[in-house]
Amino acid sequence: MNGEEALLHADTGVTSGKFAERSLNEIRFWSRIMKEHSLFLRLGFRAEDTLLINEANQFYRLFENIEQTSRSFTEQSDPEQIRRFNTEVQQAAANIFGFKRKVLGLILTCKLPGANNFPLLVDHTSREANYFRKRLGELNEGKLKPLPEAIIKENVFFLRIMADHAKFIGHLLDPSERKLVDIARNFSNDFDQLMYQARDLESMKPQSQTVPLLDQFLDQNRVSVSSLRDFKKTARDLIEQCKIKSIIHPLLADHVFREADRFLEIIDMFDAHLTSHSPQSSQ
Numbered sequence: 001m002n003g004e005e006a007l008l009h010a011d012t013g014v015t016s017g018k019f020a021e022r023s024l025n026e027i028r029f030w031s032r033i034m035k036e037h038s039l040f041l042r043l044g045f046r047a048e049d050t051l052l053i054n055e056a057n058q059f060y061r062l063f064e065n066i067e068q069t070s071r072s073f074t075e076q077s078d079p080e081q082i083r084r085f086n087t088e089v090q091q092a093a094a095n096i097f098g099f100k101r102k103v104l105g106l107i108l109t110c111k112l113p114g115a116n117n118f119p120l121l122v123d124h125t126s127r128e129a130n131y132f133r134k135r136l137g138e139l140n141e142g143k144l145k146p147l148p149e150a151i152i153k154e155n156v157f158f159l160r161i162m163a164d165h166a167k168f169i170g171h172l173l174d175p176s177e178r179k180l181v182d183i184a185r186n187f188s189n190d191f192d193q194l195m196y197q198a199r200d201l202e203s204m205k206p207q208s209q210t211v212p213l214l215d216q217f218l219d220q221n222r223v224s225v226s227s228l229r230d231f232k233k234t235a236r237d238l239i240e241q242c243k244i245k246s247i248i249h250p251l252l253a254d255h256v257f258r259e260a261d262r263f264l265e266i267i268d269m270f271d272a273h274l275t276s277h278s279p280q281s282s283q
């Protein structure tokens, strides 16, 4: 098998330990994220939106329970039990996706005047819920890692997420923090560019799926994601120490930092796959 064939060969080998490990890793990461989204949505509702507030609180508890349950499983747990748990969590992710889209509809039809959730933020969190839901489906189908065929698609998804984060930070900083607002805008432009570049590569598929092109693509993305992650870390620390003016919740700053870190892990996972399947490494 040459490098490219190997690259296109799906890595679907399912060993029960790996299956449990990957499932628990995704669930632990994303259920915390979903729990925090419920909190951010709740904070953005108006005091009179009690039904929406209750619904958000229910999702908070649901994902907190899921997070706790995931801690009671280990890599040695019965794969059948993990499979059932994945299905259950997948339903929860589908439900919070529905809730977020409903809230988006209310905002866009001006039913929540004065509420503080940006439509793009609500849409963004719904895309993350949908990603989580799909990952759980893939895991139950035996696809343990995001597939190599999906390198470009996965990057398009995460680059857009990163571009959104830069936009949220820029808009939630106090306008008087001119320097930081500028930096955030530059990141937003940088990631918009990278996202369009990724989409260009996507439209050139399957011819564009060569090891050298994908390798360069990942390297370029890694450089920008690392510096965005460092910026988010700095912002988080400054916010925690009350050194800058903003309406960014400290947990939101940490949340977007963790998502950048997750993207970097995924880039490294893909890169390791490319390296192990490149023609040089098999000589």
Ligand SMILES: [Fe+2]
Residues within 6 Å of the ligand: 033, 037, 125, 128, 255, 259
């Ligand atoms: Fe998020």
Ligand SMILES: [Fe+2]
Residues within 6 Å of the ligand: 124, 128, 161, 165, 256, 259
């Ligand atoms: Fe996000």
